[in-house]
Amino acid sequence: MSDVELxxxxxxxxxxxxxxxxxxxxxxxxxxxxxxxxxxVPAGARLEDFGDDVLLPGxxxxxxxxxxPGRTEWEGFWTATRAAAAxxxxxxxxxxxxxxxxxxxxxNLRTKKEVAAAKAHIDVGxxxxxxxxxxxxxxxxxxxxxxxFKAFLSPSGVDEFPELDQEQLAQxxxxxxxxxxxxxxxxxxxxxxxxxxxxxxxxxxDFLASRPRDAEDTAIENLIAQAKRLNARVHVLHLSSSDALxxxxxxxxxxxxxxxxxxxxxxxxxxxxxxxxxxEFKCCPPIREATNQDLLxxxxxxxxxxxxxxxxxxxxxxxxxxxxxxxxxxxxxxQLSLSAVWTEARKRGHSLEDVVRWMSSRTARLVGLxxxxxxxxxxxxxxxxxxxxxxxxxxxxxxxxxxxxxxAYAGKTLSGVVKSTWLRGERIVAEGEFSEPTGQLLARxx
Numbered sequence: 464m465s466d467v468e469l470x471x472x473x474x475x476x477x478x479x480x481x482x483x484x485x486x487x488x489x490x491x492x493x494x495x496x497x498x499x500x501x502x503x504v505p506a507g508a509r510l511e512d513f514g515d516d517v518l519l520p521g522x523x524x525x526x527x528x529x530x531x532p533g534r535t536e537w538e539g540f541w542t543a544t545r546a547a548a549a550x551x552x553x554x555x556x557x558x559x560x561x562x563x564x565x566x567x568x569x570x571n572l573r574t575k576k577e578v579a580a581a582k583a584h585i586d587v588g589x590x591x592x593x594x595x596x597x598x599x600x601x602x603x604x605x606x607x608x609x610x611x612f613k614a615f616l617s618p619s620g621v622d623e624f625p626e627l628d629q630e631q632l633a634q635x636x637x638x639x640x641x642x643x644x645x646x647x648x649x650x651x652x653x654x655x656x657x658x659x660x661x662x663x664x665x666x667x668x669d670f671l672a673s674r675p676r677d678a679e680d681t682a683i684e685n686l687i688a689q690a691k692r693l694n695a696r697v698h699v700l701h702l703s704s705s706d707a708l709x710x711x712x713x714x715x716x717x718x719x720x721x722x723x724x725x726x727x728x729x730x731x732x733x734x735x736x737x738x739x740x741x742x743e744f745k746c747c748p749p750i751r752e753a754t755n756q757d758l759l760x761x762x763x764x765x766x767x768x769x770x771x772x773x774x775x776x777x778x779x780x781x782x783x784x785x786x787x788x789x790x791x792x793x794x795x796x797x798q799l800s801l802s803a804v805w806t807e808a809r810k811r812g813h814s815l816e817d818v819v820r821w822m823s824s825r826t827a828r829l830v831g832l833x834x835x836x837x838x839x840x841x842x843x844x845x846x847x848x849x850x851x852x853x854x855x856x857x858x859x860x861x862x863x864x865x866x867x868x869x870x871a872y873a874g875k876t877l878s879g880v881v882k883s884t885w886l887r888g889e890r891i892v893a894e895g896e897f898s899e900p901t902g903q904l905l906a907r908x909x
Contacts, residue, residue, distance in 0.1 A: 533563025
């Protein structure tokens with residue numbers, strides 16, 4: 464222990480074995496040991512004592528649209544990673560679309576890395592994209608270190624990232640399964656969407672009717688069938704329809720290689736509370752009713768849903784018009800995700816250990832980073848968030864680090880204040896003060 468540089472101490476440290484009083488010894492950016500709370504601090508090491516504030520592993524958000532380069536006015540690596548750090552997130556995986564160019568070739572991945580390298584306040588990895596015409600690019604992208612491939616089964620909202628039909632899905636999935644990769648899927652069936660009433664206007668109920676649950680259910684059913692046929696690994700993005708849960712549970716019981724995520728907005732916001740014209744609440748698939756939300760929480764508790772990620776999908780404020788049909792669909796939630804989920808989780812009898820499992824350890828496992836991220840134990844990166852779980856704050860959009868401070872959480876009172884965030888043993892934000900960017904660009908393990 465002579466090389467220990469830093470000891471972080473708290474009466475509440477969340478470890479894989481549970482929450483306990485402990486001292487965490489750090490050297491060279493790694494956790495060396497989790498020791499007794501009153502363990503002697505090695506000579507030359509610095510002690511940071513957080514008292515009763517909770518020390519938890521930095522969150523791993525595997526669903527973030529940074530939009531950089533090309534649509535940097537929507538977000539960008541500098542602002543996205545600052546917002547993430549302010550919210551206790553120490554690793555994010557960037558989605559391949561909404562940037563220009565999209566991450567659909569090795570050259571485009573290289574472009575994105577060049578842009579991200581100097582701006583990342585936290586660690587950043589990258590998803591690749593699966594398009595109708597880029598099957599030949601999937602293996603090279605995999606070899607270049609992307610963590611998997613995103614596909615849409617209905618229009619994505621941007622012309623440069625077209626959806627896959629069922630035949631194209633089969634071709635891409637067969638290719639990805641052939642090299643042991645992961646396909647992550649926006650699962651809404653275009654035929655059900657086309658058949659749904661499309662009224663437009665300011666009424667949220669009309670928008671909700673335009674994205675029916677059966678669009679998700681059918682797309683997920685078809686995806687499961689393809690995954691089962693090919694023994695492929697697939698992941699359902701941003702599940703909102705509770706009607707799909709029996710299909711998912713049955714597929715998992717059969718041994719289909721399927722994982723599923725949901726998002727803070729589906730767990731904390733309800734269709735009933737969305738005001739007319741308030742398109743800051745618009746996302747696809749949509750925020751649904753309170754009874755649907757209850758079933759999503761139940762599925763998180765029983766493991767049918769694996770994890771919780773933000774699907775942070777910002778835009779400029781002018782694209783959030785008061786017409787739900789034409790407004791950009793996306794919720795900005797990076798900075799607020801931990802507090803939002805914790806606020807609702809504690810009301811429903813869940814613990815911070817549950818939140819860490821959903822938002823850190825299981826997300827790290829999803830992308831194969833669970834040897835480095837997602838837990839406070841020896842050998843992992845010294846990535847931490849320090850949380851005052853009982854302190855509350857009222858969301859003020861002006862206090863957010865997001866480039867465009869449009870938020871569905873404005874005015875809400877949330878529990879859980881992130882006091883500081885640490886990346887590889889260095890404090891990167893505390894009390895609103897940020898260090899210079901020290902994030903690393905991550906690649907999938909070979």
